[in-house]
Amino acid sequence: MNNRRDYKEYLGFVNVFLAWSLLISRLWSLPSSSSDRERLIQYIQDSATPVILDCLFQHIPVEISMIQSLKKKDAELSGGLT
DSSP, X not given: OHHHHHHHHHHHHHHHHXXXXXXXXXXXXXXXXXXXXXXXXXXXXXXXXXXXXXXXXXXXXXXXXXXXHHHHHHHHHHHHHO
């Protein structure tokens, strides 16, 4: 009976992972100036724990050019906050 509970718990984690993955995929598909994108970003910031984000992003392939673009956006955003 313990194995059945472990299996259900495992499936729960898989479902959460898939849901977050789909949400982040949707986020990347939206234009950067979209209000939907801003709402999703706010939801993710309010809802996700660092553990969830680390888990998701280690499984999402990222190209070098995308990393450079994100770093540039981060620098622009952090410059606007100070």
